[in-house]
């Protein structure tokens with residue numbers, strides 16, 4: 315969990331992406347680290363009845379955030395998930411921008427490279443975490459509409475990919491070779507996804523259920 319306020323997020327975005335809360339509103343960015351798979355996901359699929367229609371990891375995240383909500387039931391709390399989209403097809407929140415302004419993970423974009431070699435190509439940006447490199451995901455945003463934090467001080471994210479050459483290498487790997495996982499190791503990391511977790515996330519969504527059965531994580535009957 316990392317702490318931002320809505321104003322920092324809105325400040326770097328064009329109005330069409332703004333969140334409709336006052337600027338001092340407290341929010342948290344939720345990241346998942348490599349151990350999420352063993353600590354939260356496997357126990358979850360073992361215990362819970364999964365709905366076959368929805369992505370199992372998304373169901374796991376929303377289950378755990380619903381527990382957070384229950385535990386803080388005296389507080390109003392809105393949750394936005396990374397996979398939620400608006401009717402105009404735009405994401406409900408930009409996870410990478412939120413992670414950057416919260417100080418969680420530096421968001422490297424094309425404009426962070428001075429001598430840009432890509433011409434007309436569309437180049438997507440990528441966040442790198444100082445401890446987990448690229449081995450994490452941004453799962454959601456928790457917003458507390460009744461909590462105002464006017465005096466919160468903004469913390470800059472760690473610029474862990476500082477050189478021009480490394481930034482170019484990072485963006486190339488993320489855009490053109492993301493399937494080989496190599497962009498995630500652009501810096502020395504403390505923990506990566508296990509073999510099992512890579513097999514799971516590397517599989518097309520339709521095959522992930524089957525994999526969980528093969529890996530013995532769930533019984534066939536666990537799905538409905």
Ligand code: B12
Pocket residue numbers: 326327328331395396397398405406407408409410411412414415421423438439440441442448450451452453488489490491492
């Ligand atoms: C749509 C989407 C895709 C699309 C399009 C990608 C794109 N970036 O547009 C596709 C299908 C191609 C895609 C692919 C992948 N994706 Co994707 N995707 C998303 C999603 C849902 C929305 C991204 C989006 O539409 N952005 C809109 C554009 C316009 O935003 P933008 O380029 O950042 O522009 C804004 C900033 O520049 C900002 N801005 C301007 N000035 C400044 C200044 C500062 C300082 C800051 C901070 C911001 C800022 O303003 C702009 C908007 O006005 C996000 C989750 C989310 N909810 O955010 C995941 C997400 C970006 N994807 C992710 C990943 C990992 C991938 C894949 C590797 C596949 C995978 N899941 O394993 C591939 C890799 C890319 C590739 N080579 O294809 C991760 C990235 C994690 C990270 N470390 O950064 C995310 C965050 C999902 C997650 N849950 O963690 N993805």
